[in-house]
Amino acid sequence: MDRKQIFTIPNVLSFYRLLAFPFILWFIISGKECLYAIFLIINLVTDFLDGLIARAFKQETELGAKLDSFADNLTYILAFTGLFVFKGNDFTPHLISFLIFIAFLVGSVVMSLIRFRTTPSFHLYSTKISGYIQAAFFICLFTVGFITAFYYFMIAWGIMAAIEHMIIQLIIPQMRSNVRGLYWVLKEKKKK
Secondary structure: OOHHHHOOHHHHHHHHHHHHHHHHHHHHHOOOHHHHHHHHHHHHHHHHHHHHHHHHOOOOOHHHHHHHHHHHHHHHHHHHHHHHHHHHHHHHHHHHHHHHHHHHHHHHHHHHHHHHOOOOOOOOHHHHHHHHHHHHHHHHHHHOOOOHHHHHHHHHHHHHHHHHHHHHHHHOOOOOOOOOOHHHHHHHHHHO
């Protein structure tokens, strides 16, 4: 692979998120809620920027997609862990819906590991939008507070995105990156 394809701004941003993981985890362990929230928000912003820059400057690569997906998974771990540590009381009345949401997210990754022996890097439009909604909810939670309607909107959208993800995994014959959504997979299949 060409060095120009490896050392791109989107890949550097994804790599930053990987490097930030232990530091943000330490903020959780040491109870530093403010630092945790600030650095996780930076992770969420760099996640948004790496995809935007990759598409705008035609720097989308297989390596970048996999690096971004791995960094996304670690960011999810940090976000969910921090939510329970710092905002657990807000989530207690909504624990069942939150666990269902987590089960769908984890289920889509486990399904990929079983079927394709690799983690997914689809980058579906629905999951991108879901990530933006989750980021907005997270920022709202740590600034304004828990808003129940926004929470359930986030949960519903995330579950629908995970279902689309799973359906695509059942349809495609092999894992690939940067799949836009079920509509395009079915359209592509119809052409064949």
